[in-house]
Amino acid sequence: MTQYDYDLFVIGAGSGGVRAARVAAGHGVRVAIAENRYLGGTCVNVGCVPKKLFVYASHFSEDFIAASEFGWSAKNPEFQWSHLMAQKNKEIERLQGIYGGLLDNSGVTLIDGAASVVDAHTVSVGEQQFSCERILIATGSWPSIPDIPGKESIASSNEMFALSDLPKRILIVGGGYIAVEFAGIMHGLGVETTLCYRGEKLLRGFDEDIRGFIAQEMRKKGINILFKTNIKSIKQQNNCFTAVTEQNDELESDLVLYATGRTPNISSLGLEALGVSLKSNGAIKINQQYQTNIPSIYALGDVTDRFTLTPVATAEAMALVNGLYSELPTEVDYDNIPTAVFSQPNIGTVGLSETEARNRHTDIDIYKSVFTPMKHTFSGLDEKTMMKMVVRQSTDQVLGIHMVGPDAGEIIQGMAVAIRAGATKAVFDSTIGIHPTAAEEFVTMRKPIDMIPS
Ligand SMILES: Cc1cc2nc3c(=O)[nH]c(=O)nc-3n(C[C@H](O)[C@H](O)[C@H](O)COP(=O)(O)OP(=O)(O)OC[C@H]3O[C@@H](n4cnc5c(N)ncnc54)[C@H](O)[C@@H]3O)c2cc1C
Numbered sequence: 001m002t003q004y005d006y007d008l009f010v011i012g013a014g015s016g017g018v019r020a021a022r023v024a025a026g027h028g029v030r031v032a033i034a035e036n037r038y039l040g041g042t043c044v045n046v047g048c049v050p051k052k053l054f055v056y057a058s059h060f061s062e063d064f065i066a067a068s069e070f071g072w073s074a075k076n077p078e079f080q081w082s083h084l085m086a087q088k089n090k091e092i093e094r095l096q097g098i099y100g101g102l103l104d105n106s107g108v109t110l111i112d113g114a115a116s117v118v119d120a121h122t123v124s125v126g127e128q129q130f131s132c133e134r135i136l137i138a139t140g141s142w143p144s145i146p147d148i149p150g151k152e153s154i155a156s157s158n159e160m161f162a163l164s165d166l167p168k169r170i171l172i173v174g175g176g177y178i179a180v181e182f183a184g185i186m187h188g189l190g191v192e193t194t195l196c197y198r199g200e201k202l203l204r205g206f207d208e209d210i211r212g213f214i215a216q217e218m219r220k221k222g223i224n225i226l227f228k229t230n231i232k233s234i235k236q237q238n239n240c241f242t243a244v245t246e247q248n249d250e251l252e253s254d255l256v257l258y259a260t261g262r263t264p265n266i267s268s269l270g271l272e273a274l275g276v277s278l279k280s281n282g283a284i285k286i287n288q289q290y291q292t293n294i295p296s297i298y299a300l301g302d303v304t305d306r307f308t309l310t311p312v313a314t315a316e317a318m319a320l321v322n323g324l325y326s327e328l329p330t331e332v333d334y335d336n337i338p339t340a341v342f343s344q345p346n347i348g349t350v351g352l353s354e355t356e357a358r359n360r361h362t363d364i365d366i367y368k369s370v371f372t373p374m375k376h377t378f379s380g381l382d383e384k385t386m387m388k389m390v391v392r393q394s395t396d397q398v399l400g401i402h403m404v405g406p407d408a409g410e411i412i413q414g415m416a417v418a419i420r421a422g423a424t425k426a427v428f429d430s431t432i433g434i435h436p437t438a439a440e441e442f443v444t445m446r447k448p449i450d451m452i453p454s
Contacts, residue, residue: 002133006032008324009123009132011115011269014041016301016313017138018099020321022106027325031108032132034115034125039099040092042140042302043310049095050088050161051181055342057084058188062221062344066379079189081166088161116270120296134296136320137269137284138313141262141302150234153241154258157182167191167254171243173231174259175202177341180214182257184344187223194224194251196231196243203341207353207402209368213386214343214404220382221344226251264303281305290320307337338416340409345383348412351400351419354390363393365425365448369441373406387441389425391448396424401442411439 010021013035021033038045057079064077103110113125117137123130143156155163157178170186172179175197187193195202195218201211202225215225229249234256235242243251264283271278277285277293283305290298300320301313315332323329338350357364367389376383385405391398401415418427433440 002030004121004131004133006030006109006130006132008032008134008136009115009130010034010136010138011117011123012041012137012139012265012301012303013039013099013103013110014138014140014301014313015043015310016140016317017041017136018103019314020136020138020300020317021108022102023318023321024325025106025108027321029325032111032130033103033108034111034113034123036112036114039096039103039110044095044099045092046158046161048310050092051157051185052342053088053091054084054185055181055188055344058185059344061188061190062381066375066381069379081163081189085163114268116268117274117276117297118270119274120294134298134324136290137266137271137292137297137299137303138301138317139265139269139303141305141308142265142267143258144261144263145258146260148231148233150236150241153234153236154256156257157259160257163255169253170194170255170257171196171241171251171253172257172259173197173243174261175199175204176259176261177203177343179257179259180218180341180343182259183218183223183225184342187218187221188344192224193222194226194253196226196229196245196251198228198230200227203347205353206341206347206349207388207390207400208355209386209388210347210349210353210402210404213370213384214341214345214347217345217383217404218343262302262308264305266303279305289323290316307334309337309339312337333420336416336419338412340412342409343404345385345405346408347402347404348408348410348415349400349402350412350416351398352390353400353402354388357390357392357399361392361394364399365391365393367391367425367445367447368449369445371438371441373438374436375406385438387438387445389428389442389445391425396426398423398425398428405438407438411442414439415442 007029008024008031010017010033013033021031025031064074111125115123115125118124169192172195183195203211230246231243233244241253241256266282284299286299290300300316302308319330319332336351341347370386373385388402390400428443431443433443
């Protein structure tokens with residue numbers, strides 16, 4: 001008989017926690033998982049899933065315009081926010097049910113409530129205490145809003161998924177992917193949209209060409225982007241918000257959304273008292289085995305603030321659980337993680353940006369193509385696609401692939417396999433294209449635009 005109530009106690013039933021719990025249970029481990037808010041976590045409830053549904057919804061405004069050039073007449077299409085919200089809520093309920101079913105079927109005990117860590121082998125939820133051999137913290141992250149006057153009237157991405165009405169005008173503050181995606185969503189749904197960012201370019205960390213190109217395309221669609229603009233206070237009068245910039249300009253809107261970063265979700269866990277090592281922003285420090293400085297306590301996903309993406313959290317969960325409970329340990333390779341921004345148009349990216357590649361190597365070739373996608377030569381919409389490859393001359397290896405254009409996320413997922421397999425430019429060149437597609441451009445770009453001799 002084991003001395004513990006459970007072998008593994010998981011805190012947080014989001015992307016990472018659910019995967020870890022059910023895979024561990026599949027290995028015959030006795031698992032409990034505590035969740036205090038919603039099954040499926042951020043991704044299912046206030047992240048990837050509802051966000052992508054909103055992106056689809058918002059794209060129709062352009063599709064209706066394009067449709068007329070293809071011979072369709074859709075007279076006065078109207079959008080109903082309440083219908084979209086009801087459909088979105090229904091879908092999320094369905095997904096929550098699936099998550100519940102997965103846990104149930106794999107024999108995981110689901111405990112409803114906020115958990116905290118009492119000691120290295122004890123978790124409490126409400127009045128109950130559970131002993132466990134190992135504890136896994138997968139509590140994700142939470143939007144952080146700066147401490148400025150009027151902060152109580154500011155919405156975060158969480159509230160955007162629960163709005164009862166669409167505003168007429170919105171001010172979005174931030175330059176990361178959540179701000180950029182919501183700017184596209186709101187604009188597409190007919191909301192007058194201003195995106196305001198303190199930096200000089202959107203999407204820090206992405207390839208510089210992508211950063212410039214996406215701002216240009218968003219502006220062409222009618223999104224007002226203000227760079228080098230910092231908000232110092234927000235005033236609310238009735239339903240109107242006035243954001244005052246550091247230059248004392250006033251920006252009026254009916255809703256202010258801040259997408260200015262997220263903080264690891266550790267507030268009620270009691271980790272400081274226990275002496276768990278944390279980074280300055282509260283992120284839990286872990287070693288390569290996802291273990292904290294207290295050997296029986298593990299952490300993964302957003303709460304460790306490393307690569308805050310759903311597929312990374314689930315991959316980490318698999319690696320941890322297989323490492324602990326199976327004969328076939330797996331490892332997460334953090335190089336070449338592909339990612340997409342569901343901006344309009346989409347961004348897809350994998351591997352090194354041009355700047356990163358040039359910092360590492362002196363012999364870099366850049367292949368780049370900017371063109372009007374076939375659909376838009378016909379639709380009359382002024383939207384361009386950009387594709388870029390970063391190649392090392394001496395090895396011919398493709399180090400990075402970047403794209404702004406329709407379905408960039410779908411296209412780059414395939415490119416990521418090629419990059420991970422170490423494909424050379426010659427392999428791309430000898431691959432037969434699929435015609436007529438935008439993606440075929442990646443196998444037909446022949447001339448580097450910029451040669452730096454090695
Ligand atoms: C608007 C938005 C859009 C996004 N879009 C994408 C995207 O397109 N693609 C992508 O890959 N990623 C996206 N992400 C990021 C993605 O959602 C996260 O990386 C992912 O959810 C992290 O998983 P996790 O398991 O670490 O945490 P989470 O999924 O956040 O799960 C943590 C869970 O722990 C629970 N919890 C917290 N504290 C306690 C406690 N004390 N006791 C019990 N339960 C607790 C929470 O309620 C939550 O359910 C997006 C995020 C946001 C906010």
